[in-house]
Amino acid sequence: MRTLITGGRIVTAVDDYTADLLIDGETVALIGGDLSSMVGEVDRRIDASNKLVLPGGIDPHTHFDLPFGGASSSDDFETGARAAAFGGTTSVIDFAVQYKGQALNEALDAWFAKAEGKAGIDYGFHLIVTDLPDERLPELGAMIDQGVSSFKLFMAYPGVFLVDDGTIFKAMSAAGDRGGLICMHAENGVVIDVLVKRALAEGRTAPKYHALTRPTRAEAEGVHRAIAIAEMAGSPVYIVHLSCYDALREVQAARDLGLPAYAETCPQYLFLDDSLYEGENFDGAKYVMTPPLRDKANQEMLWRGLRMNDLQVISTDHCPFCMKEKELGRDDFSKIPNGGPGVEHRMSLVYDGGVAAGRISLNRFVELTSTSAAKIFGLFPKKGTIAVGSDADIVIFDPHREATISAATHHMRVDYSAYEGRRVRGVVETVLSRGRVVVENGEYHAPAGSGRFIKRGIFAGK
Numbered sequence: 001m002r003t004l005i006t007g008g009r010i011v012t013a014v015d016d017y018t019a020d021l022l023i024d025g026e027t028v029a030l031i032g033g034d035l036s037s038m039v040g041e042v043d044r045r046i047d048a049s050n051k052l053v054l055p056g057g058i059d060p061h062t063h064f065d066l067p068f069g070g071a072s073s074s075d076d077f078e079t080g081a082r083a084a085a086f087g088g089t090t091s092v093i094d095f096a097v098q099y100k101g102q103a104l105n106e107a108l109d110a111w112f113a114k115a116e117g118k119a120g121i122d123y124g125f126h127l128i129v130t131d132l133p134d135e136r137l138p139e140l141g142a143m144i145d146q147g148v149s150s151f152k153l154f155m156a157y158p159g160v161f162l163v164d165d166g167t168i169f170k171a172m173s174a175a176g177d178r179g180g181l182i183c184m185h186a187e188n189g190v191v192i193d194v195l196v197k198r199a200l201a202e203g204r205t206a207p208k209y210h211a212l213t214r215p216t217r218a219e220a221e222g223v224h225r226a227i228a229i230a231e232m233a234g235s236p237v238y239i240v241h242l243s244c245y246d247a248l249r250e251v252q253a254a255r256d257l258g259l260p261a262y263a264e265t266c267p268q269y270l271f272l273d274d275s276l277y278e279g280e281n282f283d284g285a286k287y288v289m290t291p292p293l294r295d296k297a298n299q300e301m302l303w304r305g306l307r308m309n310d311l312q313v314i315s316t317d318h319c320p321f322c323m324k325e326k327e328l329g330r331d332d333f334s335k336i337p338n339g340g341p342g343v344e345h346r347m348s349l350v351y352d353g354g355v356a357a358g359r360i361s362l363n364r365f366v367e368l369t370s371t372s373a374a375k376i377f378g379l380f381p382k383k384g385t386i387a388v389g390s391d392a393d394i395v396i397f398d399p400h401r402e403a404t405i406s407a408a409t410h411h412m413r414v415d416y417s418a419y420e421g422r423r424v425r426g427v428v429e430t431v432l433s434r435g436r437v438v439v440e441n442g443e444y445h446a447p448a449g450s451g452r453f454i455k456r457g458i459f460a461g462k
């Protein structure tokens with residue numbers, strides 16, 4: 001199958017030029033000024049004039065089919081991958097979970113079973129490690145050999161996911177020695193637990209107390225400790241879902257010292273704020289996620305962090321629950337399943353609020369939504385760029401068209417949108433995954449199971 005994309009403005013993290021692009025099979029075969037006369041017969045032509053031709057988005061933080069807080073996230077690998085594709089994301093890295101007593105490969109097998117036969121785009125896995133006695137440490141290396149080269153550890157959720165500092169240190173040392181990367185959920189969960197119990201004892205049960213019991217200092221302390229432990233272990237660290245300036249300052253300070261500290265933020269922390277917890281009719285439950293939404297003043301500081309490369313990635317932390325699941329916490333905010341939907345609108349939101357609003361360049365947009373994640377998580381240059389030999393994961397993006405985000409039209413399997421009614425400039429038009437057109441004219445063409453597991457390389461620095 002040969003596809004010729006003509007006349008588009010090809011934008012990568014470093015380039016910006018108009019050219020034709022030939023895809024042969026699954027990869028980019030040729031890029032040049034005018035290929036029409038050179039390449040002979042092709043199976044398909046796509047006119048990309050006046051459009052951007054971008055590397056497929058990479059979302060390194062999704063939770064498809066995740067059992068959490070007495071419910072399961074409502075998108076599985078089929079519906080989640082479809083929604084991602086509609087939004088211009090052609091690769092996700094999802095989080096497999098090791099439960100207490102489980103071998104790491106057992107945990108991974110369970111997530112392979114969830115994805116196989118379902119995902120229509122490519123996917124990799126991180127592994128959430130919850131139980132790591134010394135005899136299991138070599139299993140980290142075995143995971144890295146299988147292409148699962150990053151691990152998430154939690155400083156929050158005591159009794160469920162939290163691991164102690166000694167375990168974090170040992171995991172960082174063992175993974176770091178083998179080229180693995182620890183992704184940290186950095187919040188002081190022990191203090192937060194006390195605050196939560198206190199609030200409930202005082203009868204403060206509404207969704208807004210989720211945010212009020214998770215102060216920015218709890219996140220900043222976690223980030224500081226994670227980076228300090230990584231420094232002692234001589235390993236890099238990647239902070240997930242960073243939400244506020246307090247925490248960002250810790251990353252900035254570390255990076256100014258030359259430490260290999262990396263961090264992502266998510267659209268919800270750039271566009272939504274804690275006033276949403278005041279909504280009527282239990283509406284605040286829609287935004288119960290961890291870390292919580294913050295005061296609006298944090299948003300411009302996060303944009304600055306993205307511009308200055310103190311934040312390298314924008315992921316979504318897509319972890320949707322329908323309102324009937326959120327209802328589990330109607331009388332107790334601590335029982336509301338944590339997480340919200342987002343995988344579908346990352347590219348449009350970041351283009352609109354970032355590029356169209358003049359906060360970041362087009363190259364930086366590509367870097368934040370695709371290239372950096374590819375480099376940090378061992379996918380580059382197969383993914384994360386447009387170059388001869390790279391996978392033909394391509395998004396044709398109309399920077400002039402506008403759309404309105406709504407649960408009535410989105411493809412995520414969840415009954416609300418966190419961005420209901422928001423107008424965005426910049427719309428994903430056509431999406432190719434390894435040379436196959438998976439989204440075109442508003443229709444999805446990827447058969448369930450046509451996405452492939454991505455065996456990732458080691459962390460190579462960035």
Ligand code: URP
Pocket residue numbers: 063185241288289290291317319338339340
């Ligand atoms: O609220 C969130 N973020 N849910 C997903 C789990 C996590 O901590 O990433």
Ligand code: ZN
Pocket residue numbers: 185240241290
């Ligand atoms: Zn987390």
Ligand code: ZN
Pocket residue numbers: 061063317318319
């Ligand atoms: Zn998450």
